[in-house]
Amino acid sequence: VETTLEHLDGDRVRLTVAVAEDEFDVAVEAAFRKIAREVRLPGFRPGKAPRKILEARLGKTTGRQEALHDALPNYYSRALVEHDVDAIDSPEIEITGGQETGSLTFDAVVPVRPRATVAGHGSLRIEIPAPEATDEDVQEQLDALRRQHATLESVERPADDGDQVTIDIDGRLDDEPVEGLTTSGYLYEVGAGAVVPEIDENLRGASAGDVLEFEAAHPEEDGTLAFRITVSEVQARVLPEPDDDFAAQASEFDTFAELEADIRERITVLRRSQAGMMARDRAAQAVADLVDMDIPPALVEVEVDNRINDMAMRMRSQGFDLPTYLEATGGDLESIRDELREGAEVSARVDLGLRAVAEAEGLEADGEPLEKYLTLLAAQVGGEVEDLRTALTESGRMLEIRADLCKQAALDWVFERAEIVDEEGNPVNRSLLESPEPEIMVPGDGGPIPIADDEVGETGSSAAKPVDEEEE
Template identity: 60%
Template sequence: MDGDRVKLSVVVDADEFEVAVDAAFRRIGQGLRLPGFRPGKAPRRVLEARIGLEAGRREALEHALPDYYGRALVHHEVDAIGRPEIRITGGADSGSVTFDAVIPVRPRLSISGHRKLRLEIMSPEVNNEEVEAQVDALRSQLATLETVERPATQGDLVTIDVEGVRGGEPVPGLTATEYLYEVGSGAVVSDLDEYLNGASVGDDLEFEAEYRDGEGRVSFSVSVKAVQTRLLPELDDELAAEVSQFSTAEALVSDLRDRISHAKRGQVGMLARDAAARAVADLVTIEVPPDLVESEIDERIRDLDARLRSQGLDLERYLEATGQEPDEIREEFREAAEVTARVDLGLRAVAYVEYLDENDERLDSYLDVMAVQTGLDVEEVRTRLVDSGRMLDVRADVSKRAALEWLLDDADIVDEAGNPVDRGLLEPPEPVIPEEVLPVDETNGVDPDNNGGTGVDLEDGEPPGDEEEDA
């Protein structure tokens, strides 16, 4: 066995497995029609005589094995990152059931080069260009349009007749007359901006381009009818009073500067942590285990599906609308998923080499915050995490947070010009509460399929090499 797998040997005693066999026969009975019995009402002895005990035990194994395996992972705190290879080693016909599970686990790395990192982030100071951009946005609210005789340029508004055709048929939504279009907006296809930039009144444009419906190339015919430019009013006290609550231009500009400063200073912590994460990811030189990348892709797809459902959609309809296959969307996520996996491995390695990964006080503080956020007693939070098998993840999260903060404390953080960034802006974020901790009335926050360790005797695991894993 290599260094990224462990083996668990599990024993399920006969009495515990007998409960699963009884349940298996009840499920089998629901689908059988036997003379003299209503569906699901035939007693087990009748079913055994009809199909044999082996069929019931086989059904019980298929149904209960994932639960036994999951409880073994929780008991031994195995950091599994992929599907196990399970081999039944005994009890298929009678008595206690034993099986071995060979499990891909997250590798533990050694790391170097993480000390005294130089992290460059966007300056939190406000520059005049940023203020001017906000002023122009306000001025544009009261802009007027002036017809010009010159060729269209970026930002101009052009009046066009446009027709999009595919296979000899007009494409819905791509045919319009007297359509007012901003050059450079990319509102139809990017190729349209390229052709309109430099076009004059009377020009007829013909080109082909891919459209976002993913159904193939579209032939466009465009006639330029007019070119207009925006005239922005000067910023004065009258304009300031019209577009804001301020009576003077000076007060308006001062407020805009303060708002930009507040927003940029609020981003410093996030930008610095992102920079530290990217830096530590670059220090991970091993090939990331494929199981870890696939797991991260799965998580991103689940997040996408959840966001879509919150908008009244789902992943299947999203794929239909975008013309994508499931494998294509997985490939879209792959590069970012690998970076996230490298960050994960790198932060865990930093936590290990800097002795940050075993700190009960830090974990207790983390659980205290969770308790306050959920309104639960801290011991209830702890119990729910343990019962749901999430405590290992929470410990890792605490360690990775500690590693990230250690990197920030140790690093030189500068802006683009090399000026030191105010460390007072590096406030750590609030922890994210796992679902298993959130109050749930019916299940009391505990996975109803996880009934603890009753009846399951977990033998010592066999990790890579000659070492033994403590139960």
């Protein structure tokens, strides 16, 4: 198979592929064996009719057309791999020779990932929450703990948000009691926002002994609910004093100072564990904001496909699949795609931005980064590094791996040079920002990597399939 590459305008390339007659005849022979299994000819068992008989009965072009359908995707994929073409959509195929006799030639015009440019990527300012507990954080947690241990005390005043009221409630639809809305002696927190907002609106300012009658639209179906609520008691929450007695009651500590210090430490540990990842995410977003170009819809759809595949993999790991989920929830795949599209466009912009940084700074994935990745991946999937390298290269997945490693290097480069501040504009101590270890994932569709004499598969992307290829 001989291939050439021509760059076209509009982020497209033309692959010209020529397959020698003897090699294409191997595909034609396989096509006739396939046809022999599918047709029924008098005097021959299924699959046993000779090629010459089939050619005489069905015509020589029948086998060639079947071979084109079956073998052309593989020839196209091999051309993609040979020239490291980063296709983002299905190609337009034009067969230019060999449909009836001789060697096969065809052209494939395919959109490729555009190349963005970025400016100012070496002097970004990144803002993250302070990676340590503030006094407000600690006070919020202490107040929440005090609310958990609060007591109720009857009060002789109108109810307000946060008060507990004991009520008899009678909710009716078309003069019929509604299950769950008719009960006596029910303890309700004013402002809880349960059922309908009109309940809270009427309870605010109500006192013990008040009878409230009002209507509200049914929240789940057509119709109007009629409510009658009798308030029998109003109780206020009484928070415990923030002292040593409270600390001993609510925690394992003997003093309030110890409890406060523990809460501060726990919040700080959590904040620091999140800070590194958040800072890197915001660095990536800052790079994306530098990409001043429209994102090709095809590239967005590739990102949507990736997210759908990730979702399906997570579901399979939990024991169910995407079709089952859609059936159970009454959803459809297109609606999910629509929901994912906005985030996918952001991811596509991040992708182009980091690739642009890598190109601008001469960052490469070959050498130690690639060898380390392959070694870890080989240990994960079970296999030899060289066998893995060969399989990944022949399947086209090595291009994706190199791109991911380059983007990781680009993000590291940007992150190391960025100014990182908290929300008050104060510099953040970088020693508190732990860099997460990148997860070693099987590239492409997450499927098994052929590491033996397995047949070379597709590139792991729908972009590798001709537009007229049908799913088997």
